[in-house]
Amino acid sequence: MYDHSHDSARALPHIRARADIDQVRLAHALGATLDQCLTCEETALALLAESASTTAYLIEIASAAVLGTLGGFPIDFVDTGAEHSPVPSVFRHAAVAFARNGRPALARMCEQGSPARC
Ligand SMILES: [Zn+2]
Numbered sequence: 001m002y003d004h005s006h007d008s009a010r011a012l013p014h015i016r017a018r019a020d021i022d023q024v025r026l027a028h029a030l031g032a033t034l035d036q037c038l039t040c041e042e043t044a045l046a047l048l049a050e051s052a053s054t055t056a057y058l059i060e061i062a063s064a065a066v067l068g069t070l071g072g073f074p075i076d077f078v079d080t081g082a083e084h085s086p087v088p089s090v091f092r093h094a095a096v097a098f099a100r101n102g103r104p105a106l107a108r109m110c111e112q113g114s115p116a117r118c
Pocket residue numbers: 004005006032037039040041
């Protein structure tokens with residue numbers, strides 16, 4: 001699948017073992033992102049998107065990181081009506097779902113949508 005690996009995400013403290021999370025795909029996607037390997041990042045995110053629960057978890061930890069760092073979501077993260085936002089529309093909708101109703105709403109959104117929608 002890959003000709004090299006990205007282990008940068010192993011040291012991240014907020015990745016918890018959960019039976020419904022594909023730890024290998026999550027670690028590879030985060031590691032590729034942290035290592036700025038765009039080739040692996042694209043492939044890893046496509047593979048990760050096949051798991052709704054892992055995708056929801058990635059959005060959850062990304063949202064928690066933003067909330068923990070900034071104390072709230074910047075408008076670009078939650079303005080679902082913006083036509084030229086630097087944040088993908090799918091992520092904005094997911095962030096709003098998480099902000100309003102927490103993990104269950106985000107999980108529902110990912111389970112109901114196609115992989116590309118979450
Ligand atoms: Zn790579």
